[in-house]
Amino acid sequence: MIDPAAALSAIKFNSEGLVPAIAQQHDSGEVLMMAWMNREAVGETLKSGRVCYYSRSRKALWRKGETSGQPQTLKSFLIDCDGDTILLKVDQKGVACHTGHRDCFFTEVGPEGLTEISPVVIPPTELYGK
């Protein structure tokens, strides 16, 4: 339970009231995903210790894992030098990506074009029902 007041005054939200948040697995260092937070999502994440984003498509709070069963537990909350990006060190249960990959960055750009460099760990049908 962390009081979000200091964080909320240090973060510079953009013109839409949002800030990008990078999620990194706290022990392995894997970069899992990048999503957006509004003031309410920052507050809920710090108070609850469970990561909550803001979904730009649904225009609503997105409590990570609520539908998929793959939540992120907050380990530390960092703000960058100019206050416009957040780094969340988390413990990701299962997979971070809605495609069922462990993280969202499974497409590598190389001399032969695009390559998928990591497997689907949990099929999306298992994550979201059939």
Added chain:
Amino acid sequence: MIDPAAALSAIKFNSEGLVPAIAQQHDSGEVLMMAWMNREAVGETLKSGRVCYYSRSRKALWRKGETSGQPQTLKSFLIDCDGDTILLKVDQKGVACHTGHRDCFFTEVGPEGLTEISPVVIPPTELYGK
């Protein structure tokens, strides 16, 4: 030297023609910084193997290290599942942050407010002259 065509067609640039790019030290896993790229910055980065961003404040290409002497060599270029975020695995010479910290995420939010969790490695006066 990577042809940027496949990357440029897979990336969804935002309404300002930009995409966020996370830089991660390729071997240690440290998340160094987050900045923005336009199509030209993506092209130059892939072709040259040296990371080039787009500076929103200067409205110009930002060849990382050109002024500070702290460049990033590209090790791999990854696109996320929905094409709207890039992860750059890089080899960062010296420090990534203009404050002289190794990375930009040196401010932690905790129960006692904000704490600086890592030292200045190179004073900004050395990075940018006096």
